[in-house]
Each structure stands twice: as structure tokens, then as C-alpha cells.
Amino acid sequence: MRYKYISQKNFVFLLSILIGLLAGLVSVTIKNITFFIEWLLERTVVFSENSIYFILPTLGLWLVYLFVKRVSKKPIEHAIPSILFSLSKKNGLINSSKIYLPLITAPLTVGFGGSVGLLGPAIASASAISSNLGQFFHIDRKTRSLLIGCAAAGAIASIFKSPIAAIIFAIEVFSLDLTFASLLPLLIASVSSVLTSYFFLGDEVLFSFTISDKFTINDTLFYIVLGIGTGIASIYFSKIYFAIYGFFNRFKTNGQRLIVGGLAIGIMLYFIPPLYGEGFGFINDLLSGNHLHALGDTPFDNHLDNIWVVIALLIGITIFKAVAMTTTLAAGGAGGIIIPTMVMGSTLGNVVAKIINNIGFNVSEANFTLIGMAGLIAGVLHAPLTAIFLIAEITGGYELFVPLMITVSMSFIITKNAIEHTIYTKELAEKGALLTHDKDKSVLTLMRLDSVIEKNFATLKPEMTLGDMLHHGVSKSSRNLFPVVDDNDRLVGIILLDDIRTVMFDQSLYASTSVETFMTKPPDYIHFENDSMQQVMNKFQNSGAWNLPVIKNGKYYGFVSKSKLLTAYRRELINFTP
Template sequence: MLEKIRQYFIFGRLGVKLYVLAVITGLLSSLAIILLRLTIDFGQMALFPSGEVESYDSLPWYWLLVLPIIGSLLIGLLFRGLDAEQRNTGILHVIERLSSYEGRLPWQNAVRQFIGTSIAIITGHSVGREGPGVHLGAASGSILASGLELPNNSVRILVASGSAAAIAASFNTPIAGVIFAMEVIMMEYHIASFIPVILAAVTGAVVCRLTFGDDTVFVNLATQMQSLWELPYIIFLGIIIGFLATLSLKSLKLFSGTFSKHPAWLRPTYAGILMGIFGMAVPEVMGMGYGIIGSISANEIAIGSLVIILILKLLLSSACVGFGIPAGMVGPTMVVGACAGAILGYIGNLVLPEYASSMTFYAVIGMCAMMSATLKAPLAALMAMLELTGNPEIILPGMLAIVFSSLIIHDYFKLDALFVSILRYRGLDFQNDPISQALRKVSVGAAMQRNFVTLNQVINAQMAMQTLKNSPEWIIITRDRIPVVMMPASDLARAVSVKEMGENSEIDLMQIPGTRRDVHKISLHTSLFEAYQALNEHHVEALYVSRQNAPMIERIYGILTREMIEAHYQLPKSVTK
């Protein structure tokens, strides 16, 4: 039964059959997010004297100093003795595996992500749970797809589905989850991917609402723009946010390269020391910092505190992630943007109180502009802004801020998105051009030619005639049961018709006139992108698609040529015109 299910998904194009798996992925992803959130919340409530989440200010000064150091030492022990591949976590890990491994994520990394993130946030490191949540969601889809042995193009869609469900469950923003998965994770938009990703995001949001209620992670963000005269000031806000986003990326690169020769398990301790020193002085910078946004919306925080929190949060978040704390920067990035927006809102109210909107309005604009500029995800930021506030009128000023923040970081400073920058900084070849995107969407099972036969190099005339009665298009020639070349069946038919021979006459398929192509093996699970790479890497003219069904038993399912790959690339290209 399982084998029939696997073949059902392997053969043919993607379609309705992935929808059920997308819903299951959304369910698994949301459960992982809920478990992570509850683990962090209960861990903090048990640790703090106040019994409240993120109430670091209730701890004595010496605990504020040593708690992050203890946490970083535990994280170092968790990752000690592992190679670089085993230590990789977060959104960066997901994008890297999509780029180089077609989305197949090891479950061991996901487990380390869960444990490491829980320790980091509970012990006060300035990081977020959204990036780790995306890793857990993507791993849910990848593990489900790998368990069913689905082709790699199906794996990619379920990885995107799990990522969308994770964002939807984290922020209670299903639309932003879908766009985030397309812009940040897949870095492409394709109609075949949208429906399963939407289903997964809806599933994640529903499960989250059943568990935590209908409120978003940020409450009391209802905002209203007072006057169109604010638009020039909002453009100025976008420019300032663009510079802050640039500083964030450059500081992350700086910390990533600092002490890079030191043991990987020891580097998180440096982040713990920094967090302890500055957290002792300003406890508000510890943890995810979502309480800061709540204080802004309630007008319970002084402008001087906001300036200090902005500077420390930006630098400490970069330090934590740069030194190897296994958590994310999405949440802290939004907190930094909210602080910057609130500061500018305060200044605007001082200069032109009759025209300026509230600090909360500018905080929301700054939060989403920072998210857009850092992640290169303008649509996801817009949708998050809409869903978090429930106010469609905020889209107009939000678009302006997002455009100008993006212009500063990506056009003026020429910086890539956060995760792409880190990938290239590590020397990884990140390919995401339109041709690569198109080829990754199609499995070899959908493009291969199955009208073929497999013959030994030497056969008799009777076998040749019997083979030709079934009208095959291709013949795979084997030597000692190993395919070596393939040739058109018409070449064998021509040789038999030209030469009269008895039934037992021998025919050497390597000697008769014909067009033979060197072949190389490729897995049934691979995509056309991997097949195209294999043709170039092994310098062959064709591939035979195989899968091991049992120990020592391998079945050939089809053959694939460069022309077949190009034909499948032309199909979606012509449809879009």
C-alpha cells in the first residue's frame, strides 16, 4: 500500500494530490510551533519570581549576568563535537537545503534547533523564535515527504507549506505566512505552489487560534494616519529604517567573522557574556522583546529608554546569531523597527502635533519596513502589517516606508537579503535564476520517457524481433547488468531489416550502425534541475532513472535526455506568455 502511495506521488505533475499532504504538513508544523512556544513560556514562568513571561527585570542583578552565560554554555555543549553541517539551523539552513539538497532536511538538526532555541530564549538571549519555527515547520514537511519517498519537487512544496504554516501559527497571520514562504524561503511565485501553501497556512493559523485564541502576537496595534501631510515624514522614516537595516546586516557579518577560528562550541559563550553584561544594565533587551512593542502601544516607555533599547537590541541580536546562538533574527528585527518608528513618531508629535499620528502608528510602520528591508520581503511585510492591525488604511503609508527602506539597503548599499548574504558570505553558490526555478518544479518522473526496453549487449535475432514487436522508442544496453549506453530502437530495426539472419544469430548492439548515447544513473526522486546538473557534471548525453525497490534489486523507470528537459522548460515558459 505504501509503495502504491509513493508511486502515485512520484509519477505525473503536481496537483490536487498534494493538498492533503499540505494540510497534514500545516498540522504538524503548527503543533511544533505550539510545543516550542509552550516550552519557552513555561520555562520562563518557572524561572522568574513573578511567574510571568519575559519578566527578566524581576530577577536579581547577578542572575541577569550569569543566566545568559549558563544558557550559552549549555548550547555549546549541545553542539560540541558536531561538524558544520550538523550545527546548521534556522531559516538559513532551510534555504541552504533547498538550494543544495532540494529541501531534504535532517530531523536531527530540527531537534537541536528546538532544544537550542528553547534554552537561548529562556536564558535571555536577544533572539526570536520565528526563524527556528520556520525550520521546524519546513522540517515537518520535509520529513513527511521523505517518509513517503516523494520526488524532490514535491518535497520543496511541502517545505514551503511547513514554513508558511509556521509563520501563520507564530503571528496568527496566514496571508503573511504564505507570502513569507514564497518571498523568503522559495524566493519565487508559482501558481502550482500557492494552493498547498495556502492550505498549510490556514491549517497552522486555525490550530494556533484553537490553542491561544484569536489575538495576534502583538495586541492593541489599532492605528490610524491623521493626515496626508505625514507622507513625506513617512518617506523619511523609510530611509532611516533602510540605514538601520544596513547596519544590522553589516553588524551580523562582523560578528559572524569575529573569533571565527575559535571552537564552534565556545563561540556562543561570547554572546552570553555580552548579553549578561548589557542585560544586567537594561533587562528589557533580553529575550524576544515583544513586551517592548506592547509598552509602546500603551505609552508606557520613555523615549530615552527606546533609544537605548534600539541600539542594544540591534547589536546584541546580531552578536547572538553571529556567534552561533541557534535562534532567529526576525522577531528582534521587528522590535528594532518598532523602536525606531516609535522614536520618529515621538519626534513628529513634538514638531507637528496637529498632523502627526500616534507613536503606535509609526512603530507598526517601522516594524514592517525593517522586516521588509532586512529580509527583502516587501509583500510579506505589507500583509503582516494588515493582519496585525486589521486596518487596510495603513497599507498606503506602509508601502511608502517599505519602498524607501528597500531602496536604501538594496539599491544604494547593494546588499542582498539577510539569509542570501550569509549564504554567499560562507562561499555557497546560491542559484535562483528563472531557469533553475522552472526546472526545480518538475520531477524526472513527470518528464522521463518510459517507452524503452533494457537489453544485454549481445542478443539473438529472435529476441530482437520480439523486442521490436512492442514498438519501443529507446533501448538501454547493459553490460554485466549495468547500463552503459542507450540507442533509438529504430537503429536496431534498421539493422535487422537490412541483414538476413537466423533466429539464433547473434547481434552485438555495440557494433551495429546506430546513434548511441552515454548514460548515467539518476534517482527517481530528483528534479529536472538536478538532472540537468548531472548531465553537465558527468558529461553524458542521457540519464536512466532508477530506484532501489529492495536490497540488491534496482528498477529502471525511464530515460531522460537533454531535449526532454528543455521541452519541459519551454512548456511553462510558453504558458506564461
């Protein structure tokens, strides 16, 4: 019915509005559930007064562990990587359970003080809603992928009230094509999501900040220094993330990970209380210049009149925020990395400003705090434009645009040269499941190997005579290629019709020669379990072959022909291009 009265384009616009509203509702819901848990703990369990609040994250991890084990029985997946995998290898299909699971596990983790963010889970839930709406309305894969990008943009726009940064995030991180066909739905979803946030939360914003110190040319060198610092910190952030995950992967059970992780988090929180929870209050305290309130009660309170002790504590927060975040996730918690990245960046920016101001110069600590956030976002997420426009929208203007560009570009260049893939994309890239802005590579990523494998080849045995091969193989096949397999179906060679053309009519050889006499080794092999489509294409290019055998579980499985591969590539390219 809708095809009769509503065009496809207008229907996508209507879905974008709906998805934006739902993404806004998801963001509001996940925040309110978390705030309710925090309020409940503050009112009923007076841990803060007894200075034993540091055990709360462990309790939260236990609750998540019990929920996953007893109720959902589904392992917790990291939000953005799982969405990217769905886009590349599952045609944008996301299980409906992922609509509600993040709304339970993430508030339990963050509400009890886990050092992670809520943005990733909000994006995951909104994307699952978008995917299932697309399935319900029988939307094609390309449009479904765009609508998932709309959901991500909506979640970000709702939380930060920054629609432009939200659109750019969807384009940079989800590798969406920047065309009018994709831009308008993203814009519609972002705006409707922001309006939803205003409706439920009013003018409430995460960061209350007004620029009072404008950029001067004399500060250029200091912003370059900040860019270098945030670039190095971004590399550290990514390296420590994978190192800690590698450590926790050594444990055999989730229970062991929880115990070790909970103990580690408790120790870190005891000495560095600001690591508790998401950290938005901490950022706001730094922006307002109240570093004493930001640090809270620490074992070093008697020394906070010394600015260098304050700087040392802030450096500790910069270093251990990444550790606390990754430990929370690796121990079984649910959450995102974007907010912790901002916390770490704001702390580093504040540290750099304090050091500069205490060695004889004068810079704005608030501006450096903001721009430090942008530097870390650009470096850790490889999303420089998102970083620039997010901070510009948070500050309500573009007075800091030049220093943002300086710091962000330095951070991004340093990090990109040192680390090719982000926390989100490293494992996907290793699996050959990563969509990028390189259209050729993205098309190959979307292609499935089993869709181009041909199996209608007559197999031969090495001990068969030439006569048997002609009667039972060549005469019954329309192919000019014959795989030779042993009794265990392992490929031992191939025979081309051209190889036997000169002897196939010599009947004196029918009984005296065997298949083994004529078979040769194929120029290369395609391994079904390990080779990506990019690797398959490279093997054809390097070998010059027109057909390559496919090996699955060590046995012959079929052939891929270059002609069928290129035909499938062209078809996928047409479907991929808007």
C-alpha cells in the same frame, strides 16, 4: 495504493493540511517550552529581584553548548539559510534530526533571555517534518520544495495568525513560483496552521492593537523620513551582523566564543534590560504608549522624566538589538532574526515619532511603531510584500496600507541598492547555491556539475610520438578531443583531431614528431571545487568552446561539452517549471 484512489494533486492538498497542522503544533510547542523555562526561572530563581538576571543568557548558552557537544554532536545551523541550501543543493532533503534539535536549543537560548527569536527555529523544525514526510511518500523534488514552503508558511501563520503574510513570505523568501499549483497548497497549509493555533491558544495574539489614528496626507513626508531611517537601519543591521560574525570567527573554539559572547551580552543587558529575550512584551508596551514600562529598570531611571533621555535610551535599543542578537547567535545560541528585526523596527519607529512630536508636530506613535517594524522587515529580509501584509493583518485592517507602502518601498529601495543579498542569502549566493525568482539562474543553481562531466576521453602524454598517439589514442577513441597530461595527471594541453588531420597519414612523421608538437592550451578551464553552473555557462559563452576541461584538486578530471550542458539544462527546466 494512493495513486489508484487519490490523484497527485489531491494528495498534495491532503499533505498541505497535515503539514499545516504539524507546523502549528511545532510553533505552539516551541513557544510553550520557552514559556515554561521562563516561568521556571521566575518562580525558582529570583534573579529579577536581585538585578542579576543579565547572567541568565550566558547560562542558556552554556546549556546549548553542552547539549551540542555531549548529546546532538551536530553544529547549530541557521534556520532559513540551511533550508535554502537544502532546496538548491540537496533536492529539498533535510535530516530528520532537525525536527527536534531546534525544539531544544532555541527554547534554551530564548528562555534564558537570549536576544533572538523563535520563528526561525519553528520554521526549521516544520520544514524538516515536511521534507521527511515527502521522502516517506516518495514525493518528487519539485513538490517536496513546495511542501517545505507550506511548512514555513504554516509556522508563520500560526505564530502571527496572519495567513496571507505567511503565504507571501514563502513566495518571497523561498523563491517559490506564484502559480495556482503552488498558491493553493500554501493557502491550505496556512489556514490549517492558524486553526491549530486557535485550537491551542484561543484568541491570544502577539500584538494587541486597534488603529485609532488614521493616515492623513499631512503625514506623508514623515513616513518618507521613516522609510529612509528604516532603510539605513536595515543596512546597519546587515553590516553589523556580518562584522560580528567575522569577529567571532577569529576564535578557535566554541568555548572561547561562548565566554566572550556571554560577557558581552551580560554587559549589554545590564545597561539595556529590554534587550533580554525575544521582545514581544517590549513591542506591546510601545504600542500602548507605555515607554517607561518598556524600558524597565535601568541605571538611568532618575532621568526618565526627560523625554530626550527616553529617546536616547530607545536609540540605544535600536542600535544594540542587532548587536545583542548577532552576539547571541555567534556565541553559539540558536534562534532567528525575524523577531529581533521587528523589535528594532518598532523601536526606531517609536523614536522617529517621539522626535517629530517633540519638535512641534503631531503624529501617531503607535502607527509609527508598527510601520517601523514593516520597514525593517522589508529592508533586512528583502521581503516588502511580507512586511506590508504582516502589519496589515496584525492591525486587523488596511487603514495603514498607504503609509505602509510609502515606508516599506523607501526602505526596500535604499537597502536593495546598497546590499544585494540578505543575511539569509549572502553566503549562499557566494557559493552559487541560491535559488531566486530568476528562473534561468535557479535552474542552473539546481544543476550539479558532476552530472554533466564526461570522462571517456583517451589521455595522452606529451612525450608520446605521433605514431603512438594514433595507435594508442586516436584508433581506440570515438572522441575527436584528447587531453594531454603529465606523470602527475596535471593537464598540460589538448589535441583536437582537426589539428593532426593533415599529418596523421604521413608515416615519415610518426617517429620524429611528438604529441607536444601538436598540443594547444584549452580556451578555458572549469574548476570543480570553485565554479558554479552559472560560471560554467559563462565560460562557454565567453570562450566559444564546445568542450572545456574540468580540473579537480589540480588534476585533470574530465570534460564538459556544451551540448550535454544544454541538454541537462533543458531537462532541469522542464522539471523545475510547474
